[in-house]
Amino acid sequence: MNQEPPYKLRLEHLSFFYGDFQALDDVNLEIRPRQVFGLMGPAKSGKSTLLRVLNRMSDLIPGARVAGRVWLDQDDILAPDYDVVALRRRVGLVLSKPVPLPRSIRENLIMAPRLAGKRGREEQEAVVERSLKAAQLWDEVKDRLSDSALKLSGGQQQRLCLARTLAMEPEVILLDEPTSGLDPISTARIEETLNQLKKSYTIILVSNNTKQIARATDRVAYLLMSRIIEVGDTHRVFTVPQDKRTDDYISGRFG
Amino acid sequence: MRLSPQLTQTLVKILLWALTGLTLLILIFIIVDISVKGLPQVTPAFLFSEPVDMGRHGGIFSTIVATAYITLLAILLASPLGVGTAIYLTEYTREGWATRLIRFGAECLAGVPSIILGLFGFVLFVLKLGFGWSVLSGALTLAIMVLPIIIRTSEEAIKAVPQEYRQACYSLGMSQWQIVTRIVLPSALPGITTGIMLSVGRSLGETAVLLFTAGAALRTPISLFDSGRTMAVHFYILAREGLSMPNAYGTAAVLVISILLINLVAYTLMQRLMKRYT
Numbered sequence: 001m002n003q004e005p006p007y008k009l010r011l012e013h014l015s016f017f018y019g020d021f022q023a024l025d026d027v028n029l030e031i032r033p034r035q036v037f038g039l040m041g042p043a044k045s046g047k048s049t050l051l052r053v054l055n056r057m058s059d060l061i062p063g064a065r066v067a068g069r070v071w072l073d074q075d076d077i078l079a080p081d082y083d084v085v086a087l088r089r090r091v092g093l094v095l096s097k098p099v100p101l102p103r104s105i106r107e108n109l110i111m112a113p114r115l116a117g118k119r120g121r122e123e124q125e126a127v128v129e130r131s132l133k134a135a136q137l138w139d140e141v142k143d144r145l146s147d148s149a150l151k152l153s154g155g156q157q158q159r160l161c162l163a164r165t166l167a168m169e170p171e172v173i174l175l176d177e178p179t180s181g182l183d184p185i186s187t188a189r190i191e192e193t194l195n196q197l198k199k200s201y202t203i204i205l206v207s208n209n210t211k212q213i214a215r216a217t218d219r220v221a222y223l224l225m226s227r228i229i230e231v232g233d234t235h236r237v238f239t240v241p242q243d244k245r246t247d248d249y250i251s252g253r254f255g
Numbered sequence: 256m257r258l259s260p261q262l263t264q265t266l267v268k269i270l271l272w273a274l275t276g277l278t279l280l281i282l283i284f285i286i287v288d289i290s291v292k293g294l295p296q297v298t299p300a301f302l303f304s305e306p307v308d309m310g311r312h313g314g315i316f317s318t319i320v321a322t323a324y325i326t327l328l329a330i331l332l333a334s335p336l337g338v339g340t341a342i343y344l345t346e347y348t349r350e351g352w353a354t355r356l357i358r359f360g361a362e363c364l365a366g367v368p369s370i371i372l373g374l375f376g377f378v379l380f381v382l383k384l385g386f387g388w389s390v391l392s393g394a395l396t397l398a399i400m401v402l403p404i405i406i407r408t409s410e411e412a413i414k415a416v417p418q419e420y421r422q423a424c425y426s427l428g429m430s431q432w433q434i435v436t437r438i439v440l441p442s443a444l445p446g447i448t449t450g451i452m453l454s455v456g457r458s459l460g461e462t463a464v465l466l467f468t469a470g471a472a473l474r475t476p477i478s479l480f481d482s483g484r485t486m487a488v489h490f491y492i493l494a495r496e497g498l499s500m501p502n503a504y505g506t507a508a509v510l511v512i513s514i515l516l517i518n519l520v521a522y523t524l525m526q527r528l529m530k531r532y533t
Contacts, residue, residue, distance in 0.1 A: 165427065
């Protein structure tokens, strides 16, 4: 009875165009629940675009066009009448550059949940504590929740942004190169956090750091020039890649 | 002959310093001149008694009331309209011929001389709509006059709010209206306030528009349909008709000092507010 469906997200023949430029070409993928799924590939290969289609942030780009289907559980999320606000509450996105809002740490975390209907004071405090703990930031900021979020360090800001996404209790978390601007220690903390989070969330991690993909993901897809070249368990892809182009990329012979 | 870089640098510095100094000097001269000639007149009795004998004697109470009444009403009418237009232009529509047309229209409106705007207000509000020479006609025409200022400054302020804030909020499942009201407008508030303060200044000092639309009655206006004479108009009439130069300067001093005070208060409040958000 309690058997989970084999996938959380399924992409069928997904293509994406910015005007004349095709950013995604017939992508087919199945993403399993409670795993970290990695997307790697060189710049402009379509990784970030793919991520943005999954919570329809791609709608905001003028002149963009999408074809194909994306299923989130049983829902066809690319359907024109699908409620994108509800979708983005289920599928959270953490951007590469941390963007704390010019408010207090607490306000950053509870603004979106409050607008989604969490009004009780105690309920909100619980959200703050739970999400900060999950993002491993609680111990560093618990005594200064009313301070401006802009005063935090870069690594702390990125964990705050992760906590802010977690505060919405999404089902899927999308991360677009979340550690690209961070030092190795902050990076390690984020990776450790992801490892904890995958027990309860489905995570998709975009990174052009292949070592990070190897360390932090369970399954991986290699994207090159808008196409999926190879998909598989991370360990298998990194030890016996089936496509020569994947081999070239992960061993640094690309280009 | 070529000057050495150091000498050029020094000369340019002196030149720029002199230009800045000159600007400041003009401002200081105006304030000092008006204060010296006007402040001796400004007593509590001057502020709180009605003008007597066309303003030759007595105070300026009715003109202070008319000024506050008309300016406040004009700003209350123009602000929502201007800020709303700016929100529409920046957040709710994509750049195209329609936005360019609206912007072009607003800029043309800003270029219309105030005397012509006054004539327009006279024809439309005073005659056609039958509001007569009144606080309402004056405020409506002033609102049209300051609308382009509010639209332009609000638009710039809203555009200056980082695009990333909007992205971050969208990705948290906030709707566009929630983002506009809770993130964009609070962040743009200092710029929007600057525009509104500029408009307050323009309205306080306007004469041409009000001569045509609000009239020059010296009674204290109560109803929206009463005529009212603002301080600027009062000053103009006193000086032009040669009724009383001392009283004219007294009125000018009150006007200038209130503009300075309003700016000071607005600036302080703004500073306080910004501290909360950063």
